[in-house]
Amino acid sequence: GAVVSQHPSWVICKSGTSVxxxxxxxxxxATTMFWYRQFPKQSLMLMATSNExxxxxxxxxxxxxKFLINHASLTLSTLTxxxxxxxxxxxxxxxxxxxxYNEQFFGPGTRLTVL
Amino acid sequence: xxxxxQNSPSLSVQEGRxxxxxxxxxxxxxxxxxxxxxxxxxxxxxxISISSIKDKNxxxxxxxxxxxxxxHLSLHIVPSQPGDSAVYFCAASGIDxGQNFVFGPGTRLSVLP
Numbered sequence: 001g002a003v004v005s006q007h008p009s010w011v012i013c014k015s016g017t018s019v020x021x022x023x024x025x026x027x028x029x030a031t032t033m034f035w036y037r038q039f040p041k042q043s044l045m046l047m048a049t050s051n052e053x054x055x056x057x058x059x060x061x062x063x064x065x066k067f068l069i070n071h072a073s074l075t076l077s078t079l080t081x082x083x084x085x086x087x088x089x090x091x092x093x094x095x096x097x098x099x100x101y102n103e104q105f106f107g108p109g110t111r112l113t114v115l
Numbered sequence: 116x117x118x119x120x121q122n123s124p125s126l127s128v129q130e131g132r133x134x135x136x137x138x139x140x141x142x143x144x145x146x147x148x149x150x151x152x153x154x155x156x157x158x159x160x161x162x163i164s165i166s167s168i169k170d171k172n173x174x175x176x177x178x179x180x181x182x183x184x185x186x187h188l189s190l191h192i193v194p195s196q197p198g199d200s201a202v203y204f205c206a207a208s209g210i211d212x213g214q215n216f217v218f219g220p221g222t223r224l225s226v227l228p
Contacts (some may be wrong), residue, residue, distance in 0.1 A: 001161070032214055043204065043220040044159070049213075093158050097214050102147055102166075104216065106158035 002028030002105035004096055010111045013084055021079045021110045023094030030096035033077040034104060035069060038091045050077055084114045118142045119207050121219040128226050134192040136222050138205030141186065145207040149216065150179060150190045153202045162203075163190070195226045 003026040013019050023033060032051050036044040048064075050056035050071035058064045066088075068080040081088055091111050095104040120139045128134045138148075146167040151159035165172040165179045165188065172179050178191045192199055202223045206216035 004158070006158075034215065044218045046215060046218075049215060091156070095158075099214070101214070102164065102208070103149065103161055104214070106151075106160065109156065109158045111156060 001103070002026070002030070002096055004028075004094065004105050004107040006092075006094060006107040006110050008110060009108060010113075012113045012115065014115055015085050016083055018080055018082045019084055019112060021081070021092055021094075021112070023077045023079070023096070023107050025075045025096045025105075028096060028105065029074040029098065030077075031074065031099055032097050033071055034095045034097075035067075035077075035079050036093045036095065038093060038109075044093065047079075081112065084112070086114045088112060089114045117220070118145075119205055119217050119219040121203075121205055121222045123222050124220070125223040125225070128195045128224065130197055130226055130228050131194045134190075134195045134199065134224055134226065136190040136192075136203050136205075136224065138188045138190075138219055139186055140188075140207050142207070142209065142217075143186065144209040144211055145217075146210070147208045148179070148181065148188055149206045149208075150177075151204045151206060151218075152199075153204060153221070159204060192224075195224075197226050197228050200224055200226045 007022045035047045048056040048058045056069035071077040093109040095106045149164040150162040153159040181188045202221045205219040208216045
């Protein structure tokens with residue numbers, strides 16, 4: 001399987017600031033990356049799907065101007081939470097896959113706390 | 116409406132006994148199913164999968180059973196160990212979903228020593 005890292009693992013920021021979360025696929029050419037968020041005691045909710053070199057596809061209800069996703073290479077995708085507010089506090093998880101794979105490989109997650 | 120359901124939010128089992136986690140789905144187009152295990156503050160890790168052409172898949176202590184007519188699958192863990200305590204997510208995919216998976220809400224398993 002793929003080894004996926006996320007940075008930072010935990011970030012605390014003030015309301016109104018922007019936060020960037022990186023997702024790196026260390027040994028795997030990730031043609032597709034997914035971003036999920038998980039609220040406490042709830043399931044993983046898909047936010048967006050990004051294919052390398054093209055614009056991300058956002059799920060219904062996810063604001064694309066607020067959650068900026070960039071998938072610039074086969075090993076890196078970034079999620080920027082712009083003008084973060086306390087309700088954006090959550091656990092954000094990325095996953096990677098390839099066309100021929102039936103499985104997604106998940107990163108360790110990033111806990112965002114907005115004060 | 117939830118397409119993948121895990122009706123038991125939590126389950127407690129004695130160490131050494133069998134743990135059975137259930138998952139139901141509504142979309143008959145789903146043809147591939149996975150179970151993920153998740154510890155707090157960590158990303159999910161893959162456990163086991165099953166394709167709709169099979170009704171059982173086994174990997175060590177973990178066995179997944181699929182009943183297509185009932186749109187039901189279950190994960191059996193035998194014997195259960197304290198380290199198995201985690202949240203277990205059932206996920207489903209199909210042609211209409213590309214490489215994306217629809218996740219169930221999860222079941223928190225506690226294995227008591």
